[in-house]
Amino acid sequence: xxxxxxxxxxxxxxxxxxxxGPAGAAAAIEAxxxxxxxxxxxxxxxxxxxxxxxxxxxxxxxxxxxxxxGDRIRAELGAGNIDRCFAHRVWHVERANDRWHIHALGPExxxxxxxxxxxxxxxxxxRHLPFAGWERPGVMGLAAATVMLKAxxxxxxxxxxxxxxxxLLLVVAKAIVDGGGRVAAIVDAHPRSAWxxxxxxxxxxxxxxARGMGWYRALHSAGVPMHHGCLxxxxxxxxxxxxxxxxxxxxxxxxxxxGKAVTIACDAVCCGYGLMPATDVTRLLGxxxxxxxxxxxxxxxxxxxxxxxxxxxxxxxxxxxxxxxxAAPWQGRVAAMAAARDLDRIDTATHASRAAPARRERIRxxxxxxxxxxxxxxxxxxxxxxxxxxxMCQCERLTRATLDAAIADGCATVNDLKGATRCGMGPCxxxxxxxxxxxxxxLATGHTRTEIGQATGRPPLRPVDLDAxxxxxxxxxxxMPATAPL
Amino acid sequence: xxDAVLRIVDGVERGAAIRFRFDGRDIxxxxxxxxAAALWASGVRAWPGEGDGGPPSRAVFCAMGICQQCALxxxxxxxxxxRTPARDGLDVRTRPRSTEITP
Amino acid sequence: MTTRTQPARASxxxxxxxxxxxxxxxxxAALRAAQGGMRVAVVxxxxxxxxxxxxxxxxxxxxxxxxxLMPYALIGxxxxxxxxxxxxFKRTGGYTLAFNxxxxxxxxxxxTLKRAAGAPIEFMSSAQVRTRxxxxxxxxxxxxxxxxxxxxxxxxxxAYLRGLLRDxxxxxREHTPVRAIDHGDAGFRVTVPGGAIDAxxxxxxxxxWTASVAAMLGVTLPxxxxxxxxxxxxxxxxxxxxxxxxxxxxxxxxxxxxxxxLIGGGWQGRGSPATGRGEVVAETLLQNLRxxxxxxxxxxxxxxxxxxxxxxxxxxxxxxxAGALPGVADAYxxxxxxxxxxxxxxxGPLVADLILGRETALPLFEPAxxxxxGARGDSASLLAxxxx
Numbered sequence: 001x002x003x004x005x006x007x008x009x010x011x012x013x014x015x016x017x018x019x020x021g022p023a024g025a026a027a028a029i030e031a032x033x034x035x036x037x038x039x040x041x042x043x044x045x046x047x048x049x050x051x052x053x054x055x056x057x058x059x060x061x062x063x064x065x066x067x068x069x070g071d072r073i074r075a076e077l078g079a080g081n082i083d084r085c086f087a088h089r090v091w092h093v094e095r096a097n098d099r100w101h102i103h104a105l106g107p108e109x110x111x112x113x114x115x116x117x118x119x120x121x122x123x124x125x126x127r128h129l130p131f132a133g134w135e136r137p138g139v140m141g142l143a144a145a146t147v148m149l150k151a152x153x154x155x156x157x158x159x160x161x162x163x164x165x166x167x168l169l170l171v172v173a174k175a176i177v178d179g180g181g182r183v184a185a186i187v188d189a190h191p192r193s194a195w196x197x198x199x200x201x202x203x204x205x206x207x208x209x210a211r212g213m214g215w216y217r218a219l220h221s222a223g224v225p226m227h228h229g230c231l232x233x234x235x236x237x238x239x240x241x242x243x244x245x246x247x248x249x250x251x252x253x254x255x256x257x258x259g260k261a262v263t264i265a266c267d268a269v270c271c272g273y274g275l276m277p278a279t280d281v282t283r284l285l286g287x288x289x290x291x292x293x294x295x296x297x298x299x300x301x302x303x304x305x306x307x308x309x310x311x312x313x314x315x316x317x318x319x320x321x322x323x324x325x326x327a328a329p330w331q332g333r334v335a336a337m338a339a340a341r342d343l344d345r346i347d348t349a350t351h352a353s354r355a356a357p358a359r360r361e362r363i364r365x366x367x368x369x370x371x372x373x374x375x376x377x378x379x380x381x382x383x384x385x386x387x388x389x390x391x392m393c394q395c396e397r398l399t400r401a402t403l404d405a406a407i408a409d410g411c412a413t414v415n416d417l418k419g420a421t422r423c424g425m426g427p428c429x430x431x432x433x434x435x436x437x438x439x440x441x442x443l444a445t446g447h448t449r450t451e452i453g454q455a456t457g458r459p460p461l462r463p464v465d466l467d468a469x470x471x472x473x474x475x476x477x478x479x480m481p482a483t484a485p486l
Numbered sequence: 487x488x489d490a491v492l493r494i495v496d497g498v499e500r501g502a503a504i505r506f507r508f509d510g511r512d513i514x515x516x517x518x519x520x521x522a523a524a525l526w527a528s529g530v531r532a533w534p535g536e537g538d539g540g541p542p543s544r545a546v547f548c549a550m551g552i553c554q555q556c557a558l559x560x561x562x563x564x565x566x567x568x569r570t571p572a573r574d575g576l577d578v579r580t581r582p583r584s585t586e587i588t589p
Numbered sequence: 590m591t592t593r594t595q596p597a598r599a600s601x602x603x604x605x606x607x608x609x610x611x612x613x614x615x616x617x618a619a620l621r622a623a624q625g626g627m628r629v630a631v632v633x634x635x636x637x638x639x640x641x642x643x644x645x646x647x648x649x650x651x652x653x654x655x656x657x658l659m660p661y662a663l664i665g666x667x668x669x670x671x672x673x674x675x676x677x678f679k680r681t682g683g684y685t686l687a688f689n690x691x692x693x694x695x696x697x698x699x700x701t702l703k704r705a706a707g708a709p710i711e712f713m714s715s716a717q718v719r720t721r722x723x724x725x726x727x728x729x730x731x732x733x734x735x736x737x738x739x740x741x742x743x744x745x746x747x748a749y750l751r752g753l754l755r756d757x758x759x760x761x762r763e764h765t766p767v768r769a770i771d772h773g774d775a776g777f778r779v780t781v782p783g784g785a786i787d788a789x790x791x792x793x794x795x796x797x798w799t800a801s802v803a804a805m806l807g808v809t810l811p812x813x814x815x816x817x818x819x820x821x822x823x824x825x826x827x828x829x830x831x832x833x834x835x836x837x838x839x840x841x842x843x844x845x846x847x848x849x850x851l852i853g854g855g856w857q858g859r860g861s862p863a864t865g866r867g868e869v870v871a872e873t874l875l876q877n878l879r880x881x882x883x884x885x886x887x888x889x890x891x892x893x894x895x896x897x898x899x900x901x902x903x904x905x906x907x908x909x910x911a912g913a914l915p916g917v918a919d920a921y922x923x924x925x926x927x928x929x930x931x932x933x934x935x936x937g938p939l940v941a942d943l944i945l946g947r948e949t950a951l952p953l954f955e956p957a958x959x960x961x962x963g964a965r966g967d968s969a970s971l972l973a974x975x976x977x
Contacts, residue, residue: 043551043569050550055571057501057518092871096859103871112871125552135542137531144549147568152523153500155492156546179494239531286866394555395541410751412764416636419643420748426541427554427823427894456897459869463554463823463892465563470879470889475688475728478876484838484855485907485927486656486699536848540824554823563890564823582826582890 006039006083012114013037013083015339016102017121017332018090018281021049022325023317024121025073027332031119032080034340039083039113041090041104043462047074049123049317050143051325055151066150085113091460091469093118093281100312103459105468117312117339120282121332124275124296124318129164129382130436131232134271135394138239142168142272149175156181157268161244163187163232166274166376167212174215177222184266185225187246189253189273189378192228198371205326205368225264231382232271233261240267254381274376276435277319283457287313291449295321296373297435298454304359306335307342314339324369330362383439392440393433395426403437407444413453414438427463430455492527506576509533515572522546522556522567533580543580604630604760606944607779607788609767609802612642613930614923615794616750617937618944620757622792625945629759630786632779634766637754638747640796644899645930646819646853648841650683650738651708652700653834654928655907659706660951661935668934669741676741676749681843683738683832684718686729686884692836693731699836700733710735724828724887731836738832740843740851743930762786770805772917790919790944794937797862797900799910799924806917810910811959812925815901816858816867818874822891824848833884840880842888850888852881858898867898903927910956911940922956 015031017024020042028040040047048054052070060067077084088104088111095101102113126143133139140148140156142164148154149172159182162173173183195212196202202209220226227246231253234245244266248259275296279289282300287308290301299321306314316331318324334355341351386392388401398421406420414434417423423437424430430437438452445452493500493516501517508525515524525545532544536557544555549568556567559582567578606622608615611633623629633639649669654662669678685700687693697712704710715729754761762781769780776789793802800812829844840854856877860867874896881888902925904910909927914920923940926932939949 045571055518055520058516059499061497061499092869092874094859094868094871101871126548135544137542137544140546141548144546147549148523148526148546149494152519153494153498154519154523154527155494156526157492180496240529286864394553406748409748410763411636413636415639416747419636419639419744422744425744425895427557427892428541428552429895431552432548458895458897459871459874460893460896462551463557463564463894466822466878466882466891466893467563467889469875469893470882471875473879475879475883478879480837480839480876481855481857483695484653486702536824536826540847557823557892559890564825564892 006085008039008083008113009037012099012116013039014115014343014345015117015119015336016041016100016113016115017119018102019049019121019123019317020044020047020077020084020086021121021123021317021328022051022073023123023328023332024049024119025077025332026329027119027121027316027336028082029076029080030333030336031339032082034336034346036336036340036343036345038081039085039115040077041085041088041102041113043087043089045087047077047084047086050146053147053151058151058153085111089462089464091462091464093285095285105464110469110471116343117314119314119316119332119335119339120300120319121315121317122278122281122319124322125278125431126272127274127276127297127376127435128432129273129378130386130390130392130433131234132387132390133235135391136235136239136242138242138267139235139269139271142172142270145172145270146175149179155179156270157240157266158182159184159265159267161185161187161232161264161266161269163244163246163269163271164273165189165378166272167372168272170212170215170219172270173219173224177219177224183219183224185227185244185246185264186219187227187230187232189231189249189382190229190375194375198374201367201371204364208368227262232269235269242266242269244269249385250381252379252381253385254379255385273378274373275318275322277322279319279454280457280461282308282315282319283454284459284461285310285313289454292321293377294370294374295323297449305338305355306331307338312339312342322369322373323366324372326365327362327369330358330365333358334362380439380443383436384443392436393423393426395428396422398423400440403440404444407441412441412445412447413451414441414455415453417441418455424455504572504574506572506574506578508578509580517572519572520568521558521570521572521576521578522549524572525567604628604786604788606790606792607632607777607786608792608794609779610793610795610798611637611750611754611761611763612640612794612796613638613746613750613933614796614926614937615792616754617934618792618794618923618941619759620753621938621941622944623757623759625941627945630788631754631759631761632765632767632781632786633761633763634798636747636763637750637761641899641901641929642746642933643743644819644897645743645817646841646843646851647740647743647930648832648843648853649678649740649931650735650832650834650841652683652685652703652710652733652735652738653838653841654703654708654931656702656706657908658928658932659703659708661932662928663707664935665932666737669931672741672749676745678739678741679846680737680739681831682734682736683834684713684722685733685834685836686725687731687836688726688728688883689730696731696733696836708735709737722829722831724885725833726884726886728883740832767802767805770802772806776919790921792921792923792940792944793914794923796924797902799902799922801862803914803922806914806920808914808916810956812902812904814862815855815903816860816898817853817901818856818858818869818877818896818898820852820874820877820896821894822850822888823894825891828887829885835880835884840877840884842881842885849894850881850891852877854880860898862900867900869896869898904959909936909954910959911936911954912943912956915957915960
């Protein structure tokens with residue numbers, strides 16, 4: 001928490017950074033070091049984002065590398081001349097009168113931060129692939145499992161199925177075993193060979209590559225059953241007596257004609273299919289986005305200095321494309337430097353000499369993360385094989401059949417589908433279902449993801465308590481506009 | 487499978503032991519844990535959803551304030567359990583008490 | 590059949606009428622014209638019903654309609670009632686509330702006139718209202734009630750219209766923006782990506798985009814645009830059964846069967862149809878929420894799930910532009926209908942009747958009146974002249 005109360009400078013901040021993960025923290029530290037009036041906002045009570053997430057009060061007796069790195073970031077952020085708005089839920093961002101207005105709800109009530117430049121560093125979110133029973137109690141995401149294991153120091157279960165694609169499979173499985181739990185099975189959508197497809201890029205970080213190999217070997221020797229080239233098809237039963245059904249798939253994710261289902265008894269299922277950039281804020285602001293599977297799908301488009309196509313808006317970290325935690329701080333620094341240059345606080349020469357090495361580091365650091373992103377991709381065949389009764393949109397309880405019918409009826413974009421079926425209109429704002437729904441449209445229409453689009457961004461960025469927003473007010477003092485015409 | 491111990495004990499330092507109530511039932515937890523994680527550790531996986539609409543109600547699906555499935559009522563205010571620190575004496579409910587919502 | 594992006598056609602298609610805009614206005618006009626024997630095409634830059642028709646708060650209330658538009662509202666309302674489940678129509682009844690003596694006076698004056706215009710409105714004491722709707726504020730001083738008021742799910746408009754157009758043999762081309770319109774002896778050539786549509790007549794029913802479409806024909810219309818804000822809360826406990834309005838017209842509030850509250854009332858966001866986007870303005874949103882909170886205290890701990898804006902076109906007298914486009918033969922416009930969600934299904938077909946050369950059952954609203962060189966006059970005289 002802050003040692004001193006946050007008093008916004010009368011002229012507002014030069015820079016506000018959204019998100020206090022590795023990218024955001026580095027951006028704020030760099031901005032402050034360049035003399036910019038800086039604030040950082042995050043929904044969590046401490047910095048760290050997801051990569052270095054901690055729960056205050058729960059600590060390892062002996063800190064591991066991640067904990068050490070995270071603590072260092074938290075300390076640096078605290079030591080810098082940066083206003084830290086933690087436990088602040090940003091619900092809307094507006095641009096008016098040449099500045100950004102960041103509307104947040106903090107522990108003391110509503111507050112709006114004003115900034116000349118805005119750096120969005122809100123990271124990534126998990127990609128989900130629906131399956132029969134993914135709405136059942138006892139099923140959680142892989143990212144959720146990492147929160148439970150690393151921050152809450154809690155096992156998802158005593159006999160867990162870990163399923164999906166990408167590096168989090170091994171991270172979660174290893175953490176469960178290290179924590180004294182049992183992994184009933186690892187279900188990896190890809191064949192073993194997929195991990196080695198980009199050997200050169202993997203070896204750009206020999207330490208991480210070795211760590212991953214080590215985990216794999218340790219899990220293997222621990223006797224953890226591994227199902228490669230398989231997808232989780234269904235989860236049945238009532239927690240803690242669950243049954244996970246897995247099925248072999250081809251390279252496109254489609255169920256193999258000759259495949260046989262295997263049923264695995266477990267008490268919890270953790271599943272996820274890679275990370276996607278979290279584009280909520282940049283979408284809300286109408287910045288340009290592009291779809292690129294090698295970057296995790298839809299991401300905000302940035303130039304070489306992390307600038308978005310809206311003046312004074314920058315994006316850093318996985319939100320600009322999922323390339324991992326090592327590249328994130330470099331992106332953050334480059335963004336802060338660009339903001340400083342654009343606000344005329346450093347001259348062109350200073351900017352050039354400072355930014356060039358940072359850009360180089362950024363490229364180098366992204367190689368390993370880029371592989372992890374590519375490895376996590378599962379083909380659209382995974383959606384093609386879904387039974388018509390599978391729930392696609394959990395919030396609105398919509399099955400595949402309902403979405404298919406709307407698509408057959410003419411829905412060709414995510415926004416069309418949203419309007420026709422309410423898919424994505426529930427409390428999660430489409431974060432669980434939009435990717436899968438878009439894939440359904442792609443399968444039926446043959447259109448590209450670019451044509452299919454993203455859902456239009458709307459505030460609030462997360463649900464917010466109406467009373468907290470409204471605050472205390474006097475009815476008679478409400479500024480009522482003109483009465484409607486008679 | 488029984489509701490065996492899910493908290494990782496080896497090599498972990500936790501805060502003070504606390505207790506809160508969930509629909510009148512005692513839930514043991516530790517300072518620093520989220521309400522959602524504490525419920526999960528106590529064997530609570532889900533509860534009936536909100537009315538005719540809305541997502542399923544589960545203690546943990548995303549664990550990071552995205553899915554909204556862990557939303558519960560504390561003091562008449564709807565909060566995400568995964569973002570709410572457990573505190574001693576909290577009164578957590580799956581439905582608001584009528585007195586809390588008609589001020 | 591709904592068509593997607595078209596391969597270029599060798600020659601232009603030939604229609605009796607091309608309608609620009611597949612909202613309620615354009616779609617109901619197109620259907621009526623087709624029923625009357627015309628070959629009709631509708632071009633729509635986005636999806637059917639994706640403008641005001643699909644993003645409004647869904648309020649189908651007679652109490653909020655303008656006095657002079659009440660006959661149209663009654664007919665339109667009936668259309669929605671008959672559409673029924675397909676659009677999620679619910680007849681919930683509705684209250685209009687007053688919280689001080691000024692609002693009470695306004696309420697009494699206005700509702701008396703609206704009742705005289707045909708809306709079945711009765712006055713109620715605050716005690717009566719609170720017996721029926723206990724969740725309402727204890728600061729109500731006066732209220733009116735209309736049993737016919739209700740709502741529909743505006744998000745269903747698009748799919749519903751799409752089906753009607755398909756069944757009505759109207760050619761609908763969605764995701765088809767109009768690039769240019771040329772007017773020659775044979776009629777109109779509407780240039781769209783990949784080709785053109787030829788039609789003898791044209792109806793511009795493009796809502797907030799009407800002015801820019803009319804400009805393609807060299808006509809400048811003094812259309813302004815409101816940016817209305819609507820918000821929805823998460824599903825929650827059911828507190829409210831009827832729809833709620835405010836004496837000033839600045840609040841609409843309803844609770845859906847799912848438990849979500851829908852909050853509207855025309856609080857202004859920011860933006861322009863030229864960029865296609867509207868922005869929610871936090872300050873006005875908060876006022877809207879405060880008003881809702883005041884009227885229904887039980888809404889306090891509902892969480893706002895989503896807010897959005899929709900564009901609503903209007904002209905200075907807040908009456909429709911419905912009729913011939915000034916200065917261009919065989920061209921018509923239909924837009925700027927306040928309460929258009931309710932009234933659309935009445936006034937769309939009336940404009941179609943005009944295009945078909947028939948007498949209209951109710952008077953239309955001469956667009957020429959808003960032109961610099963056109964007929965001027967106050968609203969009362971414009972209506973009188975329309976009746977001939």
